[in-house]
Amino acid sequence: MKYHDVSEARSLPGLRLVLTAHVPGPWGESAKAIFHYKDIPYTPVAQYAAKSNDDLVAWTGIRNAPNAMYEDEPPRTGWYEILMLAERLAPTPALLPPTSEDRALVLGISAEICSEWGWGWARRAMMGTPYAGTPDPARVASLSKPPWQPEDIARMRAGYSQSVGGPADAPARCADILRMLAARLHRQKAAGSPYLVGETLTACDIYWAVFSMALEPLPHAVNPMPDWMRMSYDMIGPVIAAAKDPILLAHRDRVYARHLSLPLDF
Numbered sequence: 417m418k419y420h421d422v423s424e425a426r427s428l429p430g431l432r433l434v435l436t437a438h439v440p441g442p443w444g445e446s447a448k449a450i451f452h453y454k455d456i457p458y459t460p461v462a463q464y465a466a467k468s469n470d471d472l473v474a475w476t477g478i479r480n481a482p483n484a485m486y487e488d489e490p491p492r493t494g495w496y497e498i499l500m501l502a503e504r505l506a507p508t509p510a511l512l513p514p515t516s517e518d519r520a521l522v523l524g525i526s527a528e529i530c531s532e533w534g535w536g537w538a539r540r541a542m543m544g545t546p547y548a549g550t551p552d553p554a555r556v557a558s559l560s561k562p563p564w565q566p567e568d569i570a571r572m573r574a575g576y577s578q579s580v581g582g583p584a585d586a587p588a589r590c591a592d593i594l595r596m597l598a599a600r601l602h603r604q605k606a607a608g609s610p611y612l613v614g615e616t617l618t619a620c621d622i623y624w625a626v627f628s629m630a631l632e633p634l635p636h637a638v639n640p641m642p643d644w645m646r647m648s649y650d651m652i653g654p655v656i657a658a659a660k661d662p663i664l665l666a667h668r669d670r671v672y673a674r675h676l677s678l679p680l681d682f
């Protein structure tokens with residue numbers, strides 16, 4: 417993907433989407449998938465993982481990604497705010513159902529996937545810790561290195577380490593979320609629907625399709641993520657492995673095939 421620099425992007429009109437350049441961050445990929453599904457054009461803007469991104473902070477006040485900058489409106493950096501912007505810019509096809517009860521379900525499931533101490537957050541908390549399992553030394557020796565200095569790693573730790581739980585609590589939290597998703601998919605399948613809520617695609621189907629990369633990343637041919645990132649994402653540890661129901665990845669594959677686009681372009 418071709419990214420614009422902040423200096424070029426800040427004076428452009430329309431929607432500018434700040435994305436972590438050259439890696440498929442789950443929150444950024446979700447925003448891209450939602451805008452793609454709704455056919456909303458945007459200008460991609462580069463954020464650099466773990467770096468201070470001073471020019472971005474000077475423009476938006478936000479160091480990380482994603483960050484949707486629409487015209488001269490305030491930055492939208494949370495998944496919910498970005499989803500609501502997309503619903504406003506292209507009301508159809510809707511990704512939220514019309515009735516309150518179904519919306520509550522879709523947004524609740526989405527929060528379990530995307531919010532603080534949801535699936536993505538808790539999975540990140542355990543990456544690189546013994547709770548994700550013991551890495552194969554030969555694989556570790558073959559890895560390229562992320563372009564990070566110790567201060568970059570400290571910056572990321574400071575940004576994401578504080579939450580309801582830590583690495584030791586993360587596997588059980590993640591497994592509980594997987595069991596909830598799988599149980600819903602089985603119930604929906606028995607009722608004749610391939611989607612998590614109701615009869616049509618909603619936002620939580622997209623979030624799960626994208627965030628399932630932290631359960632099992634899509635193959636390299638369609639997701640050429642850096643090898644060090646792939647290892648962090650595919651090491652899930654025994655507690656999550658025990659909750660890995662095949663229906664979860666079947667759902668991902670169906671959502672990508674029917675509604676999104678591959679290969680990922682980042």
Ligand SMILES: N[C@@H](CCC(=O)N[C@@H](CS)C(=O)NCC(=O)O)C(=O)O
Pocket residue numbers: 436441442443464465466467479480481482493494495496530531532572575
């Ligand atoms: N603000 C987003 C979450 C954003 C987020 O966690 N971004 C991470 C993705 S791993 C990121 O930008 N990491 C790179 C960095 O911190 O430089 C939300 O709450 O919906």
